[in-house]
Amino acid sequence: MLQKIKEIFKLASLLENSKTFFLTLHSMPDADSCGSMLCFYEFLKRKKKDVYLYSCDRLPENLYVLPYVENIKNSIEKKDYDVAIFFECSTPQRSGIDVEKFKFKNIVNIDHHKTAQNYGDINIIYPCYPSTSEIVWHILKAMKIDITKTMAINLYCGIITDTGRFQYNQTLPETFYVAAELIKHKFDFQKLNENFFSTTTYKNLKLLGVALSNLRVYDGIAIMIIKEGDFKKFSADFSDTENIINYPMMIPDVKVTIFVKEDSERYSFTFRSKDNIDVGTIALEFGGGGHRNASGFKISKNKVKELEKFIYKVERCIRKQIKNS
Numbered sequence: 001m002l003q004k005i006k007e008i009f010k011l012a013s014l015l016e017n018s019k020t021f022f023l024t025l026h027s028m029p030d031a032d033s034c035g036s037m038l039c040f041y042e043f044l045k046r047k048k049k050d051v052y053l054y055s056c057d058r059l060p061e062n063l064y065v066l067p068y069v070e071n072i073k074n075s076i077e078k079k080d081y082d083v084a085i086f087f088e089c090s091t092p093q094r095s096g097i098d099v100e101k102f103k104f105k106n107i108v109n110i111d112h113h114k115t116a117q118n119y120g121d122i123n124i125i126y127p128c129y130p131s132t133s134e135i136v137w138h139i140l141k142a143m144k145i146d147i148t149k150t151m152a153i154n155l156y157c158g159i160i161t162d163t164g165r166f167q168y169n170q171t172l173p174e175t176f177y178v179a180a181e182l183i184k185h186k187f188d189f190q191k192l193n194e195n196f197f198s199t200t201t202y203k204n205l206k207l208l209g210v211a212l213s214n215l216r217v218y219d220g221i222a223i224m225i226i227k228e229g230d231f232k233k234f235s236a237d238f239s240d241t242e243n244i245i246n247y248p249m250m251i252p253d254v255k256v257t258i259f260v261k262e263d264s265e266r267y268s269f270t271f272r273s274k275d276n277i278d279v280g281t282i283a284l285e286f287g288g289g290g291h292r293n294a295s296g297f298k299i300s301k302n303k304v305k306e307l308e309k310f311i312y313k314v315e316r317c318i319r320k321q322i323k324n325s
């Protein structure tokens with residue numbers, strides 16, 4: 001945190017000397033961006049500031065446990081503010097707003113992504129931190145702000161979700177320290193963990209059943225398919241398939257999972273891989289994208305004559321990739 005201490009002091013005086021604030025986060029918001037923003041919201045409200053919270057997308061159901069979440073708006077009222085704070089937006093456009101049409105006297109940019117750009121008047125960007133919530137904790141501490149129980153809940157939710165409950169390898173020794181400080185506020189963290197990690201829907205479980213019942217594994221590659229008819233049967237769509245792809249990865253021998261979903265127009269292919277097997281480039285070859293270990297692409301059904309043959313083609317590319325890694 002010390003490298004940015006100047007930025008934090010600049011931020012403290014900016015917050016002190018400004019009245020109106022516009023806070024926003026990236027499209028398809030998650031608990032980290034949302035928790036960070038709501039924590040800031042509470043602290044600014046306590047300072048009697050005028051704060052507008054904006055999200056371009058509707059929030060996923062599981063974010064409704066976050067304190068003050070009901071204050072987030074999906075529409076924009078006025079367009080001039082003393083300060084705009086962007087949470088986890090690598091560019092301002094990631095928030096879904098057209099910045100050109102706004103009058104912001106100052107822009108603050110808080111993020112932990114490697115892709116973050118320095119577009120703010122104040123940029124507090126730390127790619128080494130596993131969550132923005134952890135950065136916000138350090139900012140507030142540096143500014144000697146008291147953290148309330150509700151602020152602690154917001155930050156805790158951001159930390160556990162972005163670190164996968166302290167499992168991902170970006171988790172720092174001090175992440176545990178920050179979490180320990182937060183849970184001193186005696187909130188029900190078991191309930192919050194259940195909300196984010198052990199809650200699902202009926203449709204999701206039924207689709208999981210379909211996917212697992214046709215799961216095949218050949219020599220390190222797992223394949224699962226959910227057909228259009230199965231989605232229809234449960235009045236479900238692609239958004240009901242969250243987390244299903246991770247199940248085959250629990251098999252120690254499985255190195256890559258291919259998950260195929262069908263709707264009336266397209267096939268969606270999603271990949272997961274272990275270690276240094278790069279499925280990002282495979283997705284790219286087929287016109288999609290993503291990361292090294294998680295990626296995907298979509299293809300129009302009229303470009304695929306026979307699904308099984310097409311899957312076999314994708315599988316062959318992945319086999320090559322496994323050999324080379």
Ligand SMILES: [Mn+2]
Pocket residue numbers: 032033088112130131132162
């Ligand atoms: Mn994050």
